[in-house]
Amino acid sequence: MEIFSSNLGYPRIGPKRELKKALEDFWQKKIDKESLLKTATQIQLQNWQIQKEAGIDFIPVGDFSLYDHMLDMTVMLGLIPKRFCKNEIKNDLDMYFSMARGEKDIPPLEMTKWFDTNYHYLVPEIDTEPKLLENYFLSLCKKAQSIGIEAKPVLVGPYTFLRLSKGKNKFSILSKLIEVYKEILKQLNELKIKWVQIDEPALVLNISKEEIQMVKDIYNQFKDIEINIMLQTYFEGISAYEELVNLPVKGIGLDFVRSDDNLNNLKRYGFPKDKVLGLGIINGRNVWRTNLEKAFYLANEIIEKAKPSAIFVQPSCSLLHLPVSIELETQLAPEIKNILAFAKEKLQEVAILKKALKEGKLPKGTYTGSPEVHPLKEVKERIANLKEEDFKRSLPYKERRKCQKKVLNLPLFPTTTIGSFPQTKDIRKMRAMFNRGEISENEYKQFIKEKIAFCIGVQEGLGLDVLVHGEFERSDMVEYFAQKMTGFIVTKHGWVQSYGSRCVRPPIIYADISRPKAMTVDEITYAQSLTKKPVKGMLTGPVTILNWSYVREDIPREEVAYQIALALRDEVLDLEKAGIKIIQIDEPAFREGLPLKEEKRKAYLEWAVKAFRLTNAAVKPETQIHTHMCYSEFQDIIFAIDDMDADVISIECSRSKGDIISTFEDYHYEKGIGLGVYDIHSPRIPKKEEIREILKRCLKVLRPEQLWINPDCGLKTRQWEEVIPSLKNMIEVANELRKEFQI
Secondary structure, three states, X not given: OEEEEEOOOOOOOOOOOHHHHHHHHHHOOOOOHHHHHHHHHHHHHHXXXXXXXXXXXXXXXXOOOOOOHHHHHHHHOOOOOHHHOOOOOOOOHHHHHHHHHOOOOOOOOOEEEOOOOOOEEEOOEOOOOOOOOOOOHHHHHXXXXXXXXXXXXXXXXXXXXXXXXXXXXXXXXXXXXXXXXXXXXXXXXXXXXXXXXXXXXXXXXXXXXXXXXXXXXXXXXXXXXXXXXXXXXXXXXXXXXXXXXXXXXXXXXEEOOOOOHHHHHHHHHOOOXXXXXXXXXXXXXXXXXXXXXXXXXXXXXXHHHHOOOEEEEEEOOOHHHXXXXXXXXXXXXXXXXXXXXXXXXXXXXXXXXXXXXXXXXOOOOOOOOOOOOOOOHHHHHHXXXXXXXXHOOOOOHHHHHHHHHHHHOOOOOOEOOOOEOOOOHHHHHHHHHHHOOOOOHHHHXXXXXXXXXXXXXXXXXXXXXXXXXXXXXXXXXXXXXXXXXXXXXXXXXXXXXXXXXXXXXXXEEOOOOOOOOOXXXXXXXXXXXXOOOOEEEEEEOHHHHHHOOEOOOOOOHHHHHHHHHHHHHHHHHHHHHOOOOEEEEEOOOOOOOOOOOHHHHHHHHHHHHHHHHHHHOOOOOOOEEEEEOOOOOOOOOHHHHHHOOOOEEEEEOOOOOOHHHHHHHHOOOOOEEEEEOOOOOOOOOOOXXXXXXXXXXXXXXXXXXXXXXXXXXXXXXXXXXXXXXHHXXXXXXXXXXXXXXXX
């Protein structure tokens, strides 16, 4: 039996976020198209070389993207929505970015999370017929082959593409779509490509009998093309294992890290002896070094049971979800650095394991143990002593609402923002100078105070009803809190792509979590001292901090969530004591952590809801608790969101044009709702008519007294010249609606 090494995908941003800089310079017209594409080419060549030097036999090509891989497939397949087609469909860079970011009069594609990750993809809109515009894999593969790379093109599969798309009759184009895919595969076969990786992660979701048959029909039509197809799945065990594992393809890639489902099914049903098994055994979503002894034992167990024709040793999923390399972290303590593995190091582990499986033994010194964690006694005791009343507000919502209305005295359709305001160049410069020790802490704090005062003045001038302090002291909504609590490691270069040019730096949770001192009280109370209007206390929720961090694996995630929640609970109570009347605890990643298998969701939702409630259950009835969620499909968890018992939730509503509101047609929701009517992920300024249209749709389902009006997310990535007119339009619409609905 032959054993090869393979990779499924590699970080696109470059080791020093070169792609981010090039994209933003291009959008600001500082560089031209040729310069942008030159940077993109350099990153791809570097990525291929890294993988080649690591000893990877089959290297992915086409996993790189200027913005998003689903957008790339949309354009290649000619499925450009009609509103973007000015004259005729062209594979044009300006059109590409207009689909991603919108134009003056054209809103962009909707954006949502890629399965249960923090990566955002652009949702294809099916309103036209598929047509192959350009097979961009051809030039990429030729370039890779010219430098000795065994190129493995990576395509999003037809079933996953359509399942994740938007359109009433989206599956009606399937037969024509298959023909386009066949043409792509035939062209690649002419290049003598050995393997094509077709990603079908949607096969791990719960799928119907009709969908199983659809998948069979799709791959039966590919079987006459001579090229070898590795049908790649990840993020969970595949559904309908016995049927799908027998699809007419040469290889099946399975994730053996995320759960035991694939292993259990393989033991029960076996594996086709004529197929290659893609052995996803190196964790592509967490940063700990692999216990290669356990991986070696497990791999041998799987091989013995499956007896495949060949093995691809590979990560469990694309390495897109990891930072580039631990080598860049020169300031980490050796005992910490030695237990971490980012994308580059994961490839090295793949190569080590491949060699060990071929030789039948592991080399010495291939596994470093976990860090020595000293439990915090007080944290363990607080968790152990939790009671049911620690998770419940003292009064039900209807009674709290009366208290809050009397204290806050807000108008109908209150306006607010989600929290952050533009992080301008001078803010980033001062933060960098402070971090380098070039200015004192007092100088930095004074600078932040000036920014807060300016921000409060802008909001007062615009006429917003509930203000925020702007979050200028925060580089990131999770990282900021990780820096102020115990149990976290914050890296310097551990950047991961969230969408387009937007990168985040996920903290690493390695020990027990506590809050040594107040984290936000000084800034929030200073902002409140500048205005008579309420200023929101702004916190990131426990489930989001958990889901947007790399989490320790020696205790249950539930326990880690409760540790974070207790630390935040202390902060909430300190804010309340300081006179803050509205506290927003953001949970944008609440839906993201939902297990992909429906049968596993109940347990997650129970502890995730309790973790959120633990943060704020002890506040007084008159203290109003908000939470924010964005770019998520809420319809299947609305009952859990209701059970979180926040007084006001804010949700994305702009890119979906209010489609999310259909959830509330079937579910009677009583609490306050802040509708995101302004898409902050696009530079375009929304027209009043667009905002009004969304709100009018919402008012068909929700009562006027329930509605808050706000952007769909924080404004940190935008410019002031975009923010001010956008908020002005939003506030004017709110004022018009007040006149219309005022009793």
